[in-house]
Amino acid sequence: MATLASDFRLALRSFELSLALGVERTVALVGPSGAGKSSVLRVIAGLARPEAGRVDLDGEVWVDVERRTFRPPEQRRVGLVFQEYALFPHLSVRQNVAFGGKGRADELLERFGLSHLAAARPGNLSGGERQRVALARALARDPGVLLLDEPLAALDAHTKASVRVELEELLRGLDLPTLIVTHDYEDAVALADTVGVLVEGRLRQLGSPAELVARPDDPFVASFTGANLLRGHAERLEDGLTSIRLESGEVVYSTDLARGKVGVVVYPWDVVVGRVQVDGSAMNLLAGEIASVVQVGNRVRVRIGPLTAEVTAASAEKLELVRGGTAFVSFKATGTRLVPLS
Amino acid sequence: MRRTLLATVSFGAAAVALAFLALPVVAIFTRVPPGRLVRLLSKGVVTDALIVSVKTTLIAEALILLFGTPLAYLLATRRFPGRAVLVTLVELPLVLPPAVAGIGLFAAFGRSGLFGSTLNAFGLQLPFTQTAVVLAIALVASPLFVRTAIAAFEAVDPDLVAASRTLGAGPARTFFRVALPLAGGGLAAGAALAFARALGEFGATIMFAGSLQGVTQTLPLAIYQEFSLDFDSALAMGALLVVVSVALLLSLKLTLSWQPSRRTSVSLFARSS
Numbered sequence: 175m176a177t178l179a180s181d182f183r184l185a186l187r188s189f190e191l192s193l194a195l196g197v198e199r200t201v202a203l204v205g206p207s208g209a210g211k212s213s214v215l216r217v218i219a220g221l222a223r224p225e226a227g228r229v230d231l232d233g234e235v236w237v238d239v240e241r242r243t244f245r246p247p248e249q250r251r252v253g254l255v256f257q258e259y260a261l262f263p264h265l266s267v268r269q270n271v272a273f274g275g276k277g278r279a280d281e282l283l284e285r286f287g288l289s290h291l292a293a294a295r296p297g298n299l300s301g302g303e304r305q306r307v308a309l310a311r312a313l314a315r316d317p318g319v320l321l322l323d324e325p326l327a328a329l330d331a332h333t334k335a336s337v338r339v340e341l342e343e344l345l346r347g348l349d350l351p352t353l354i355v356t357h358d359y360e361d362a363v364a365l366a367d368t369v370g371v372l373v374e375g376r377l378r379q380l381g382s383p384a385e386l387v388a389r390p391d392d393p394f395v396a397s398f399t400g401a402n403l404l405r406g407h408a409e410r411l412e413d414g415l416t417s418i419r420l421e422s423g424e425v426v427y428s429t430d431l432a433r434g435k436v437g438v439v440v441y442p443w444d445v446v447v448g449r450v451q452v453d454g455s456a457m458n459l460l461a462g463e464i465a466s467v468v469q470v471g472n473r474v475r476v477r478i479g480p481l482t483a484e485v486t487a488a489s490a491e492k493l494e495l496v497r498g499g500t501a502f503v504s505f506k507a508t509g510t511r512l513v514p515l516s
Numbered sequence: 517m518r519r520t521l522l523a524t525v526s527f528g529a530a531a532v533a534l535a536f537l538a539l540p541v542v543a544i545f546t547r548v549p550p551g552r553l554v555r556l557l558s559k560g561v562v563t564d565a566l567i568v569s570v571k572t573t574l575i576a577e578a579l580i581l582l583f584g585t586p587l588a589y590l591l592a593t594r595r596f597p598g599r600a601v602l603v604t605l606v607e608l609p610l611v612l613p614p615a616v617a618g619i620g621l622f623a624a625f626g627r628s629g630l631f632g633s634t635l636n637a638f639g640l641q642l643p644f645t646q647t648a649v650v651l652a653i654a655l656v657a658s659p660l661f662v663r664t665a666i667a668a669f670e671a672v673d674p675d676l677v678a679a680s681r682t683l684g685a686g687p688a689r690t691f692f693r694v695a696l697p698l699a700g701g702g703l704a705a706g707a708a709l710a711f712a713r714a715l716g717e718f719g720a721t722i723m724f725a726g727s728l729q730g731v732t733q734t735l736p737l738a739i740y741q742e743f744s745l746d747f748d749s750a751l752a753m754g755a756l757l758v759v760v761s762v763a764l765l766l767s768l769k770l771t772l773s774w775q776p777s778r779r780t781s782v783s784l785f786a787r788s789s
Contacts, residue, residue, distance in 0.1 A: 216678075219678075219682050220681070220682070221678050221681070221682070246681065246686070247678070247681035247682045248681050248682070248683075248684045248685055248686050250682075252682055253682070254678075254679070254682040256675050256678075256679060258675065260673065260675040260676050260678070260679040262676060262679075262680075262694060262698075263676075263698070264697045264698055273680070273683050273685070273693075274683035274684055275684070311683065312682075312683075314683075315682075315683055315684055
């Protein structure tokens with residue numbers, strides 16, 4: 175797979191965006207709004223000129239300020255999906271998709287389940303349909319890199335979950351370097367295998383979702399990347415609970431209702447840590463080796479098996495939590511949330 | 517008690533205002549029977565003026581669209597120092613007294629004018645020609661188009677323009693396939709307004725082009741001339757211009773209400789419905 179390499183600086187209104195990032199598979203940049211996330215995409219797409227630095231795709235230079243090279247957007251093999259999708263309102267769905275490349279329009283309409291809407295105007299589509307049109311249109315150009323700006327932000331909560339699953343499946347099958355920017359850490363975790371946290375134009379940390387939760391470099395990353403995500407297969411139980419068989423084979427329970435492949439979201443502060451197995455009201459009890467212990471301010475993040483727990487520094491000391499030891503973690507079924515995954 | 521008084525006063529004021537606006541138009545059609553109005557239109561001075569008016573207005577309109585559209589697009593999409601000055605310059609003819617526009621044109625393109633002496637060297641003389649009519653009405657009518665066109669282009673979502681570029685369309689293709697169609701409603705509105713203004717131009721034309729029947733005498737100039745010679749012919753031409761104006765206004769309103777979903781439709785007039 176190709177690699178997009180970018181290393182540039184761009185002055186924004188109140189701070190400078192400075193980013194060095196290589197995108198090989200799927201990378202998500204998360205951060206609060208106004209962190210400069212969209213500007214990253216604009217620089218890569220050629221819609222903004224950086225003051226310094228370069229961007230290239232597998233050695234094909236798109237911008238190199240020092241060498242005075244600048245390819246305009248139309249000469250970059252880039253597929254950019256805008257936050258509000260930016261579909262052309264005066265063109266039909268088919269014309270929108272064919273705008274970037276006529277050859278593949280029909281194939282893409284078919285693949286995205288849009289054939290029956292080919293003649294419709296974007297104004298008459300639902301949020302999910304619009305996103306599919308925007309994706310099909312971006313791919314019709316046969317891009318070398320795919321850029322998604324807040325792909326799920328324009329959708330209502332109800333549609334969002336199902337579109338996220340669709341999008342995840344699609345990205346997995348595309349085999350394109352993809353850069354996603356989002357303010358939602360859960361979306362980032364669901365869609366990307368590498369997540370970077372961008373705050374005021376600087377990349378605070380880059381790593382796998384589990385790394386970020388377990389070993390945040392600073393308190394901001396810690397608070398931002400709050401949640402644990404356990405993957406598993408959900409089944410509905412008769413008493414109204416959902417049981418989830420995790421990939422590790424253990425079973426946990428949730429009061430959320432779901433079926434099939436799900437992610438179990440648990441916040442580290444909802445996880446209770448102990449050195450001995452306690453018989454409490456929490457339905458979920460897991461045991462594991464302590465993989466890491468990281469102090470974040472006055473709290474300590476402890477990675478135990480697949481989960482990260484957050485305890486006070488005093489508790490960590492009292493329980494003698496050190497790397498390599500064994501610990502039990504428990505969390506309540508009511509403290510979990512289930513998100514569908516493909 | 518107070519409320520009914522207020523309502524009465526409001527209704528009274530509205531009735532006076534409406535009557536004032538309607539009376540001159542009604543009077544044009546009621547003084548002379550309609551059949552006679554139509555017959556008067558075939559009088560030589562009237563047909564001559566009609567031909568001059570149609571010809572010069574269409575040429576001026578074409579020039580305004582041809583030069584005004586790129587100008588409006590640049591002013592709408594580029595940000596540079598001095599832009600506000602340029603926009604003001606474009607808008608100036610709107611507030612400039614037409615007589616001043618006429619004398620200005622004379623000073624610029626007259627025989628000994630700023631640019632006119634150069635033209636003169638090539639044997640070209642503009643004042644009192646049909647070209648002078650075209651220039652006068654183009655100058656006075658252009659801001660109505662350019663101003664509306666700037667607003668229409670500014671209303672095109674910049675994301676759509678950016679999307680077009682990332683989809684492989686260069687600036688020219690982006691202009692013709694995205695910006696122009698999306699601004700179309702606003703451009704048509706501006707064109708109609710400029711057309712109406714051009715058709716009615718009087719002051720600048722009479723200063724710079726004179727009032728020569730069959731050459732530079734447009735309908736408004738002919739009305740002024742016939743006003744003292746044959747009042748009924750003047751009325752007939754007035755009636756004709758009223759009909760054209762009403763038709764323009766109605767088609768404008770229809771065009772604008774016809775595309776309510778277009779985000780770029782510029783609201784110039786209140787909706788009729």
